[in-house]
Amino acid sequence: MDVMEELAESSEFNESKGPCLAFRQAASVLKSLPSAVRCLGAIQGLPWLGEHTKAVMEEILTFGRSFKVEEIRCDERYQALKLFTSVFGVGPKTAEKWYRRGLRSLKEILTEPNIQLNRMQRAGFLYYSDISKAVSKAEAEALGCIIEETVHWIAPDAVLALTGGFRRGKEYGHDVDFLLTVPEMGKEEGLLLHVIDRLRDQGILLYCDHQGSTFDVSKLPSCRFEDMDHFQKCFLILRLEEGQVEGERGLQRDPGDSRGWRAVRVDLVAPPVDRYAFALLGWTGSKQFGRDLRTFARKERQMLLDNHALYDKTKRNYSYRRLLRRTSLPIWVWSMWSLGREMHKHLPLTDTDTIPTLYIQYIKGSQTPSLGNTFCHEVERRFCRFIKANFLQFYTFWHVLFNI
DNA sequence: CGGCAATACG
DNA sequence: CGTA
């Protein structure tokens, strides 16, 4: 239900963090259902759908629209903030600042002389029409080929993996995320900078925000929580040529656009192999799923999960648990694939768009929201047992699931 | 009524 | 503050 996302967004602009989260949870539960909700009976017993959200849904089911939602849509402040934050590099604070100055349109911002945009925002405005257009799966795959070719020219044994929404099976996205790694520990050092240089040489690098890593391989044996750091990553805007996209319609573009190319937001992340599983999990998303998983790890298992590792709080020094017995990528991939195949038998997935917040409910064992005919009971039971028995592996099933 | 994921970098 |  897009309506829930709108309510969440509105709450976000009002700086009401709690309601915002609640609406997002509700939206995510609704999205994970196999079909659109037709009557209130269908959502009996589902988590995160409380009094307020149900009232809104009832309004929509009976009148086709909701008064409160209509009100928000018409609200001048909501419209302006939504517009401003749609620019890459502009968040709620900046949008609010501009709104308070009386600005209402993007044109007003660009013509206002007293506003200075940072580098990110300048790129955001420069490529606004392209970046705000959806990216198709075909375009994502085309970019994958281009980047893969570039990467292999530098490091033949490097592995590039599509992550983000496209890994979750989405047909469209607002950007394209890739994970890049090398089977040998430490070889990923500096790889990203080489790739960026090559993309620049090819003339397709329109914007680049590179974030280096202070991650030190030599300190790896002491895997203490405090020492953990982030991965090398870069946020790019790339130029995608028309001829490079497979499929009937090729490039997504406006009628009358004769440039023959478009700009696309691309993220590249380069973790060391032994963190690959966690990086993949984190970057595959979705955001809500990550939140749920981390809450579960901390509250129910006394563990801390992030994009780098899973830490066991009950053990000294927060020793982190490796998912890999060896740092060999092929072996890891193989084991994950077999687990994934196993998982797939248990999951009659009907919608891959979003986070199964519901799955988290299953794991907790906090009994079973009645899902109507979403899952048959036998499958439900087996799935629940399987997840409980394979808590660690569960973290990694996510990537495999959508890659079979 | 408190908690709601998480945190480094530019 | 904004990015992921």
Next chain:
DNA sequence: GCCG
């Protein structure tokens, strides 16, 4: 706003 929803949950424990």
